[in-house]
Amino acid sequence: xxxxxxxxxxxxxxxxxxxxxxxxxxxxxxxxxxxxxxxxxxxxxxxxxxxxxxxxxxxxxxxxxxxxxxxxxxxxxxxxxxxxxxxxxxxxxxxxxxxxxxxxxxxxxxxxxxxxxxxxxxxxxxxxxxxxxxxxxxxxxxxxxxxxxxxxxxxxxxxxxxxxxxxxxxxxxxxxxxxxxxxxxxxxxxxxxxxxxxxxxxxxxxxxxxxxxxxxxxxxxxxxxxxxxxxxxxxxxxxxxxxxxxxxxxxxxxxxxxxxxxxxxxxxxxxxxxxxxxxxxxxxxxxxxxxxxxxxxxxxxxxxxxxxxxxxxxxxxxxxxxxxxxxxxxxxxxxxxxxxxxxxxxxxxxxxxxxxxxxxxxxx
Amino acid sequence: xxxxxxxxxxxxxxxxxxxxxxxxxxxxxxxxxxxxxxxxxxxxxxxxxxxxxxxxxxxxxxxxxxxxxxxxxxxxxxxxxxxxxxxxxxxxxxxxxxxxxxxxxxxxxxxxxxxxxxxxxxxxxxxxxxxxxxxxxxxxxxxxxxxxxxxxxxxxxxxxxxxxxxxxxxxxxxxxxxxxxxxxxxxxxxxxxxxxxxxxxxxxxxxxxxxxxxxxxxxxxxxxxxxxxxxxxxxxxxxxxxxxxxxxxxxxxxxxxxxxxxxxxxxxxxxxxxxxxxxxxxxxxxxxxxxxxxxxxxxxxxxxxxxxxxxxxxxxxxxxxxxxxxxxxxxxxxxxxxxxxxxxxxxxxxxxxxxxxxxxxxxxxxxxxxxxxxxx
Numbered sequence: 001x002x003x004x005x006x007x008x009x010x011x012x013x014x015x016x017x018x019x020x021x022x023x024x025x026x027x028x029x030x031x032x033x034x035x036x037x038x039x040x041x042x043x044x045x046x047x048x049x050x051x052x053x054x055x056x057x058x059x060x061x062x063x064x065x066x067x068x069x070x071x072x073x074x075x076x077x078x079x080x081x082x083x084x085x086x087x088x089x090x091x092x093x094x095x096x097x098x099x100x101x102x103x104x105x106x107x108x109x110x111x112x113x114x115x116x117x118x119x120x121x122x123x124x125x126x127x128x129x130x131x132x133x134x135x136x137x138x139x140x141x142x143x144x145x146x147x148x149x150x151x152x153x154x155x156x157x158x159x160x161x162x163x164x165x166x167x168x169x170x171x172x173x174x175x176x177x178x179x180x181x182x183x184x185x186x187x188x189x190x191x192x193x194x195x196x197x198x199x200x201x202x203x204x205x206x207x208x209x210x211x212x213x214x215x216x217x218x219x220x221x222x223x224x225x226x227x228x229x230x231x232x233x234x235x236x237x238x239x240x241x242x243x244x245x246x247x248x249x250x251x252x253x254x255x256x257x258x259x260x261x262x263x264x265x266x267x268x269x270x271x272x273x274x275x276x277x278x279x280x281x282x283x284x285x286x287x288x289x290x291x292x293x294x295x296x297x298x299x300x301x302x303x304x305x306x307x308x309x310x311x312x313x314x315x316x317x318x319x320x321x322x323x324x325x326x327x328x329x330x331x332x333x334x335x336x337x338x339x340x341x342x343x344x345x346x347x348x349x350x351x352x353x354x355x356x357x358x359x360x361x362x363x364x
Numbered sequence: 365x366x367x368x369x370x371x372x373x374x375x376x377x378x379x380x381x382x383x384x385x386x387x388x389x390x391x392x393x394x395x396x397x398x399x400x401x402x403x404x405x406x407x408x409x410x411x412x413x414x415x416x417x418x419x420x421x422x423x424x425x426x427x428x429x430x431x432x433x434x435x436x437x438x439x440x441x442x443x444x445x446x447x448x449x450x451x452x453x454x455x456x457x458x459x460x461x462x463x464x465x466x467x468x469x470x471x472x473x474x475x476x477x478x479x480x481x482x483x484x485x486x487x488x489x490x491x492x493x494x495x496x497x498x499x500x501x502x503x504x505x506x507x508x509x510x511x512x513x514x515x516x517x518x519x520x521x522x523x524x525x526x527x528x529x530x531x532x533x534x535x536x537x538x539x540x541x542x543x544x545x546x547x548x549x550x551x552x553x554x555x556x557x558x559x560x561x562x563x564x565x566x567x568x569x570x571x572x573x574x575x576x577x578x579x580x581x582x583x584x585x586x587x588x589x590x591x592x593x594x595x596x597x598x599x600x601x602x603x604x605x606x607x608x609x610x611x612x613x614x615x616x617x618x619x620x621x622x623x624x625x626x627x628x629x630x631x632x633x634x635x636x637x638x639x640x641x642x643x644x645x646x647x648x649x650x651x652x653x654x655x656x657x658x659x660x661x662x663x664x665x666x667x668x669x670x671x672x673x674x675x676x677x678x679x680x681x682x683x684x685x686x687x688x689x690x691x692x693x694x695x696x697x698x699x700x701x702x703x704x705x706x707x708x709x710x711x712x713x714x715x716x717x718x719x720x721x722x723x724x725x726x727x728x729x730x731x732x733x734x735x736x737x738x739x740x
Contacts, residue, residue, distance in 0.1 A: 117676065274679075
């Protein structure tokens with residue numbers, strides 16, 4: 001629960017739901033947030049998306065979790081207080097916080113707007129802030145964050161459906177740009193149609209790219225084509241379909257986090273094609289070297305994006321009216337939602353209605 | 365009734381071939397095609413012994429036909445057992461003895477080279493962009509089958525007939541013997557350096573594996589102004605890497621403390637290791653946005669750890685020789701910077717011993733067969 005020092009430093013009462021152990025079961029949790037520092041912005045949380053990473057973290061599947069853990073890094077709300085040196089935001093602004101709340105601000109990565117790759121990057125939850133305190137995420141009523149790590153949500157984006165963009169959105173937008181899979185007329189495959197995958201389809205289509213969804217579930221086809229706008233759909237276990245699509249794609253965005261074979265995906269790529277891995281599997285994948293060489297192909301990774309690019313992504317989404325497809329839930333449904341998420345039973349992101357269903361901690 | 369190798373074509377040729385997957389080579393009489401209008405006939409003077417020759421002669425990639433195999437490594441059809449003999453090598457240097465009517469680029473007595481490929485479709489996007497090496501119809505110098513069903517035999521022989529498009533001009537100041545390995549080893553490391561942007565002076569290149577490919581990568585990397593670190597499992601290669609090849613530093617990849625100290629220091633790594641090996645230690649050496657380019661061909665897939673790729677936006681890419689234009693560019697670059705391979709010259713009848721030593725990596729760093737002075 002924190003040292004005496006921690007308790008002194010935190011000055012705002014906060015309320016959230018936390019996991020207490022590796023069962024991952026979430027329950028009400030009183031804690032506190034720091035006082036609004038001169039560069040800080042405090043905002044009332046309105047919605048928070050449930051990311052697959054939350055699932056991994058609450059159960060300590062990556063071995064880095066400490067308890068109590070308040071998850072949530074797709075956080076949107078309305079500014080209630082700003083520090084004396086805050087320049088970018090004012091009270092009443094619609095804002096969001098994604099996966100990080102701090103970085104060293106002086107290394108090469110930070111200097112190049114790549115705070116996400118800073119070795120001292122501080123995660124929004126489960127991390128340790130500069131003042132030594134544990135960071136708590138967005139399954140809570142208020143958030144205090146440095147203005148540098150806050151993005152503005154344009155007025156035309158509904159807050160609830162915009163929340164997942166703060167992690168899922170930037171996670172797919174950044175590699176589409178970095179790996180050059182954003183040119184009109186290109187053909188990009190999206191593997192996995194979940195939180196990340198469905199947003200990838202929308203972004204890629206808005207960039208003028210032809211999109212093929214690659215999935216193990218044939219029952220997702222109709223929605224992929226008719227609702228999300230994908231140009232085609234491949235069932236990855238169907239050998240004939242996969243064979244027919246060989247050497248047709250410039251790139252593949254692979255959102256699958258479980259271990260899965262890369263060879264069939266590499267076969268889908270044209271020569272000089274690229275696979276970008278976004279899902280993190282603890283076990284290594286098998287990399288067939290021949291196809292990599294004879295087609296001069298690439299397998300690369302990517303992790304979220306820097307703050308500048310995150311704002312750019314949000315602005316792009318606003319311009320093209322892109323939001324996530326969500327199921328809004330009350331906070332007390334969260335444990336059920338997590339169980340359904342394990343079974344991928346959601347189209348395509350749960351978003352917690354914090355403002356209306358989470359009791360606030362204080363009246364001040 | 366299939367013709368014997370000697371009868372297939374009009375010009376008698378002598379070579380040494382592997383007859384089966386033992387990989388043991390022995391004298392093999394065969395024949396070469398008539399010199400067509402676009403063809404150049406070359407009297408072979410030297411040929412390099414590439415690690416691929418070892419893999420092919422022993423059928424370690426599972427695609428060798430004895431004699432030889434179709435144009436694409438990915439086709440693993442059943443063994444064609446008509447005529448025995450896998451005549452390897454694709455690092456061929458010699459002198460022109462005949463040119464066809466339509467040949468403008470070469471004349472008799474020109475010093476020329478032939479590398480890994482002898483044909484492609486010439487029509488596809490890859491061919492039009494001077495990337496014949498990625499053409500789906502690209503035909504390998506050896507271990508491939510022509511459209512007429514005849515097999516292609518490589519440079520462990522006295523002469524070869526090749527379409528002029530796939531023949532390289534040997535720079536005047538480049539020694540023929542020490543230049544031969546550049547035709548495969550040289551282009552194999554030069555091409556990814558260009559494609560993946562390893563040409564900015566001051567950037568840090570790691571070269572994994574110090575053999576035929578690796579030692580040439582060090583030389584070319586230094587010529588481009590890169591800082592070069594050799595990454596090797598053999599500590600005894602350090603002195604030579606630094607003093608003779610000019611590498612800036614040397615890292616023993618099985619030493620965890622040394623690996624840790626070098627974490628996140630390299631912009632690129634060219635991985636020349638052709639056996640199965642762990643990628644995690646190499647990936648950890650890369651900076652953010654770092655690139656690991658693999659040019660070796662292990663027989664089995666490698667294990668790819670995901671965290672280092674995702675958390676550092678790193679990539680693993682492949683590269684396979686280079687197009688003809690780029691191969692010529694590489695030869696000219698090497699000539700300008702006086703880069704050749706470090707070789708051990710042998711006669712053809714020493715090839716089996718050389719292959720055994722190559723399997724043990726006991727060569728500094730390429731065997732080259734003095735074909736012109738060998739009894740075939």
